[in-house]
Amino acid sequence: MDQSQKKQGSVPKYELLYHPEIPGRAEYIRLIFEATGTPYSDISNHERTGYTKVQKIITETNPPAFAPPALLIHDPDYDGESIVISQTPNILLYLGLKLGLVPEGDEMAMYHANGLTMTALDMCNEAHDVHHPIDVEQYYEEQRSEAIKKSDVFRKRRIPKFFAYFETVLKKNTEGCGKYLVGKRLTYADTTLWQVLEGIDFAFPNTVRKISKNYHLLFSNFRDNIKDQKGIKEYISSNRRRPFSMGIFRHYPELDT
Numbered sequence: 173m174d175q176s177q178k179k180q181g182s183v184p185k186y187e188l189l190y191h192p193e194i195p196g197r198a199e200y201i202r203l204i205f206e207a208t209g210t211p212y213s214d215i216s217n218h219e220r221t222g223y224t225k226v227q228k229i230i231t232e233t234n235p236p237a238f239a240p241p242a243l244l245i246h247d248p249d250y251d252g253e254s255i256v257i258s259q260t261p262n263i264l265l266y267l268g269l270k271l272g273l274v275p276e277g278d279e280m281a282m283y284h285a286n287g288l289t290m291t292a293l294d295m296c297n298e299a300h301d302v303h304h305p306i307d308v309e310q311y312y313e314e315q316r317s318e319a320i321k322k323s324d325v326f327r328k329r330r331i332p333k334f335f336a337y338f339e340t341v342l343k344k345n346t347e348g349c350g351k352y353l354v355g356k357r358l359t360y361a362d363t364t365l366w367q368v369l370e371g372i373d374f375a376f377p378n379t380v381r382k383i384s385k386n387y388h389l390l391f392s393n394f395r396d397n398i399k400d401q402k403g404i405k406e407y408i409s410s411n412r413r414r415p416f417s418m419g420i421f422r423h424y425p426e427l428d429t
């Protein structure tokens with residue numbers, strides 16, 4: 173749409189479409205809203221019949237979303253139409269640009285931030301696959317022995333590889349002083365990686381306790397810095413922040429021996 177057609181003074185409205193209760197993949201999106209002080213509605217958690225509404229919207233929209241999270245956007249720029257977009261990294265990129273959580277005035281740095289976000293989400297997906305290595309639609313208990321085998325590889329090889337990678341990224345971004353992944357201010361790559369670290373720590377506390385000393389920037393500078401960011405700090409201590417439970421990140425002691 174032509175910029176001249178913009179309706180002055182009206183602001184976009186955002187509705188988050190996700191499962192109720194668990195933080196899940198929607199948490200990466202909530203962190204953008206919270207860090208930027210942007211109002212949003214979390215339909216499943218805010219409305220009594222919210223989840224029914226979420227399912228209806230994501231299946232009836234065109235194109236339908238395969239799975240939550242999705243974002244319902246009412247933006248005056250879109251001529252009164254409501255738009256639904258899906259896929260976590262896609263939503264993060266959209267909001268990152270709209271709400272100013274991408275590096276300023278540097279297109280390539282934006283792609284770097286997005287690439288780092290996707291790598292953090294890869295680690296999240298692998299953590300999920302540890303407890304569901306065979307079938308996402310079956311109970312953990314039905315794939316427990318395979319999960320135990322997978323957890324061994326994840327803890328011994330994949331976690332250290334991801335941690336070492338992000339430690340190197342922090343070291344190389346001298347502008348960020350070990351506090352930010354790209355440039356010298358907060359991007360959605362930082363909020364996303366921070367949430368993945370929280371999740372890994374929840375699911376694999378023994379592993380993290382044992383090896384975190386090897387990743388000094390990641391576990392002191394970076395992690396502490398992000399949790400103290402304006403918006404994030406208040407959010408963490410609010411009841412809007414959902415605790416980890418039986419979502420993507422799960423703690424089974426036998427997977428963290």
Ligand SMILES: N[C@@H](CCC(=O)N[C@@H](CS)C(=O)NCC(=O)O)C(=O)O
Binds near residue numbers: 241259
């Ligand atoms: N790649 C998608 C994955 C979406 C996804 O797996 N969503 C989960 C909840 S976090 C779900 O409801 N999945 C149902 C399914 O895959 O059938 C994303 O990043 O958004």
